[in-house]
Amino acid sequence: MRPKHKSVETRYMEERQEFFHSLKGLDRRSFMKVSAAAFGAAATRGLVPPTSFQPVRLSAGQGASAAEIHIAYISDSHLYEKDVNDRFVRSLLRAVDDVNQLDPQPDFVLYGGDLAQLGQSKELDLGAQILKELKAPVRMMVGEHDWYLDLGEKWKSLFGQPTYSWDHKGVHFVTLLSVVEKDFWTARGMSPMERMKTVAGLDNGVQSPFTVGAEQRRWLENDLARYSDDTPLVVFSHSPLYKLYKFWNFWTDDAEEVQAILRRFRNTVVIHGHTHQMLTNRIGNIHFHGMLATSWPWPYAPEGIPALTIQMSRPDPFNPQDGCGDGEVRVHSDGLVDKIYNFWNRNPVTVAREYTVSWGKESVPARPNRPSY
């Protein structure tokens, strides 16, 4: 009985035969040319990191444009103290190892928020200590789990102001505190820990929706005022800055107002955390990319998934690191990015610049064979 689907091994054997057949008789220089060309072709098809017969990682100078910025990210670690729970600490350390082994090292590492699980001093201290091991410079971003125990006191003492901006190689970077919630705790007489635990529950309906808030929007407008519309702009935010699913606070309530401020720029990229999954969206000229978590993956929301999103297939609960990982962002000179999801125990997935530029027609990332559920 001839099998209907070719197994990996059969495909591998055939691919190998074909590949080596085409290489027979090439001298070394020609081989390098051929493989570089093949690599380049694969890169434009959005198949950059490992597929069969491709180099393990992007090395500098191959397919890179001149002003490229290389960022690594680690996000959503949700640490408990290590005596309470060792699993999340292990995962964060794996991410730190991954980033430290990148060659060449990135320009900087973005930490995407939710370093602690319950905002405790010991959790944040542990996280800070671990992140000190990163060789490249680190830029920190706040998540709701870091903030709502003491409303940011410990965070600010460790990492400084949550909202800031800077310029790097011609690109303007902004980090927002986008998990501002309207006070729901005073009227109910909640203690700080009760408030924290309420916010910590993704599906807890007592908390308020995330916002950037009027004050920060004013700050953002002022900050951007001196930049021309052509300036490449990258915004780091914990909440997505658009409206996906309110029940899980995959949501920014004043998203339209924030997007209005960003609208005049030719290209804006938003890199966000909180969602613990592969997410891609584009609204006008704003391209949104979600970051993976190191701690655990969220399932996809029952509604509101953006059309551009190719969902990751359902993680296996036996492997607590399945569906988790870290990643990279490669910023091109026009400000648009290749977003690399570096999954653990899975192949990396790249959402290339061309994908969002073409509204999902080119460089389509591989689709999963199983439902994401």
Add this chain to the structure above:
Amino acid sequence: MDYQLKELEKLVRDADVAEVPVGFDPVVWQAFVPGDNATTPERVALGKKLYFDERLSKDGTVSCATCHDVTRAFTDQRKVSEGIRGQLGRRNAPTTMNAALLQTLFLDGRSPSLDHQARMPITNPIEMGFPDGESAAKEIARDSEYQKMFRAAYGRDLNYEDIGRAIGAFERTLVFIDSPFRRFLLGDGDAVSAEAQQGFRLFNEKARCVSCHPMNLSNPLGTDNRFHNIGVSARTQNFELLAKNALAALAQEPSEQKLEELAIGTDLSELGRFMITKNRSDIGSFRTSLILNIGITPPYMHDGTLETLWDVMDHYNKGGEANPYLDGGIEALALTEEEIDQVVAFLFALTDDRFRSENQRQMERQRAQAAEKRPFRDDDLAFRRKLVFEERIKK
């Protein structure tokens, strides 16, 4: 080889050759028999002759049965195998018992079928050493008896691929699934000891074995046929460096032969599945081994470094060996000594009844060795008193 043939006669009766193994789901069994190689008595007889024939090696010293010895649980019970001219390979020889029920062959799964795998060692420079399939076929075609047998079995002239098919057909008769545990699964409550039953419980629950080693009546082997990095060789390897070297070496000499040589003969062998798929997720991954008859097939793991089943338990109990590509499903298990003994008792209950005396011998030998030394044991890691990364966090 005569002593092996005599042993084989006792184990597999010729009369049963073409039938579905007793108690096995016939629909599932059929799925494992390739369409172009239905099992017939002629093919099995031919395969048997080839399996024991040293002429299939370049210097006439090695046959399949050298490393897959009938009297040594169809493997060689050595750390790594020895090929022609006394060369040592880098990998532990898997047993050919029940190999017919595996979904991919070789520890890195580079063979899609048993018929394909059976002919590969013939052209491996370390194992049997023929430069290519044609020369191997020419060598045995000098025997007119073979020519006749091939024509009778396959209706065509002797050729290299059919050598593999015939050996595969023979291996399909080497099905040994009648363990005390199988009788227990089929309802005989007394078939295994209380200790082993408790071990089975742990196997399914606290010890987390079942997720990669599922055992049920349709899949009695106890392997998920997938590839995992459990860190066995991580204590001696730097995987990132190896991966870079692998790609550099292939860039210098991009030939199929080179890939085979690299995969078996050098340090790059430790990269496992990665050499086949080049997938980053496969660095250092090897196929989950089957655990049926595991008691009689030491030493364990892809490089044979774990000598007893107690060593295997110690390795898992402490959460494998940390490395950047460790499978996230491997974690510290906090099993007590008693629990380890129970799981080991269960594992020894997975041996086919026909090998009862060998099983008993192994159990005693391994128990004696384990009583003396447990080189992989680390209770601090196992019970999470010390976490793997502890030294890195300066408190």
Add this chain to the structure above:
Amino acid sequence: MSRGMRLASTWAASFAVATLLSGTGSGEQEKKEGQEKPEGKALADSILSQWKRKNPERVSDWMAEEKERHTIQPPADNSDLLKGGEQSIGNVYGQYTEKDVLMWARETEKLVVEGSRIFHDAGALGSTVSVSCDMCHPHAANTHPETYPKFQVQMGRVALLRDMINWCVEQPVRGTRFEPDDERMRALEAYIYAQRRGKNLDYGKH
């Protein structure tokens, strides 16, 4: 304390508190005639909320609190049974009243809401690592109870929903497995099924 006793004591407690408060309220009013009622009510409310915080298990509206925190699917609407029709007249076992239908709904909800409470509470699950179910399954998403029985790959055998609940309790939650007739298991199952109300059964689906 058994469930029956707990309900009885809750009722008794809320009655006692109400009496206490109304006593205080009217006492206040008698003393200060010119004061408006809202101030008294505010004081009473704050005393009650303080008391609630100190006596969480004796609060009768724990269900409402839990439902406010976590959206829970309501049970099926059985009010069709009240429509009557000729056959219901003189049918001893076929006559139902509004109060019957209300009681069924409340009792059913109780088990489901209790399940939601445990689902979201690492302590109640017996977790030794502070992990609760909602960390991977907000609103019981991705639990797919309608696909059981099925071959559960992680367990290497065919499983029912409760087998998988126990697997999760033991593995990611790192607690102790529940006995089959444990009240907590029943409540968790109830909540998980409730959240998938309306989905088609599709047993065996991976």
